[in-house]
Amino acid sequence: MEIVIAGGTGFIGKSLCEALNLHGHRVTMLTRRRAEVERIFGSTVRAVEWDAKSSGSWEQSLNGNQAVVNLAGASIADARWTDSRKWLLTESRVNATRLLVQACGRLAVKPLVFINASGIGYYGPQGDEVLDESSGPGKGFLADLCVEWESAAREASSHGIRVVCLRTGMVLEREGGALPRMVLPFRLFMGGPVMPGTQWISWIHRDDLVGLIEWALTNKTMAGPINAVAPSPVTMTDFCRTLGLVLRRPSWFPVPEFVLKMALGELGSVMTTGQKVAPVIAQRSGYRFRFPFLEGALRAIFTKG
Secondary structure: OEEEEEOOOOHHHHHHHHHHHHOOOEEEEEEOOHHHHHHHHHHHEEEEEOOOOOOOHHHHHHOOOOEEEEOOOOOOOOOOOOHHHHHHHHHHHHHHHHHHHHHHHOOOOOOOEEEEEEEHHHHOOOOOOEEOOOOOOOOOHHHHHHHHHHHHHHHHHHHOOEEEEEEEOEEEEOOEOOHHHHHHHHHOOOOOOEOOOOOEEOEEEHHHHHHHHHHHHHOOOOOEEEEEOOOOOEEHHHHHHHHHHHHOOOOOOOEOHHHHHHHHHHHHHHHHOOOEEOOHHHHHOOOOOOOOOHHHHHHHHHOOO
16 A cells, blocks of 8 residues: 555654555655654655645645555653643644545545544543543543544544544553553562552554554454554553562552652643553454454564564
């Protein structure tokens, strides 16, 4: 397939581009860092400049492509959620998505599928309730952001394009996402769960997230929201216990909620609350998780190289 990726220089996008190239697809990347893309991928990826804010000549790069994968957006956890940061988080996702959808709608030959990132934050804090794709949205900033983000993506369906919104959980890999930040205290023998410890973590190994995106590109039964999580969520306490086991470190130093709230403000609520999410549609469609269980996923990550 010929595929356009927006937001392809990040933690997930780089791995996705590598996998797509390996499997014979031709990738065009919309980026604000063209030189970086060319340095990383050479001639295997076509880099096209865009600012994710306005229409322009980049739209021509969509011509002749069968798929668009939109991963664009500022990092959720890089800074406190001030009003200006919330605006940036929303604008960098929703506006970029609208731009892409509008550009697709103007094409004479439109893509077959539009895959858009989203998050399980859509569901809001829900305690021990098991959530599938039919569950409604929750309350709070992340939930509102995901609702608006997905709504912008769904507009592509009005142009006859199949739309998939991947509600992603905590993505695990050694060099990015939340895992490196969680690992450091364990390395220093100060690891432990963020309290209360009973909150659920719905996670996915990055290889499985990339695998799900590739699966959704060609599997026509996959449309609408898809929970991109492994089939075995765990509590924060069990996550940290398993991480300590794999790293051969104790998990005995709990992090009080008030410490996170003081350090991160509203952002700290992401760590102190959670969702127990099931990947019902992915499994129903026949996707087989490479890493269905946490211990196996962590061991694969920390025994590399």
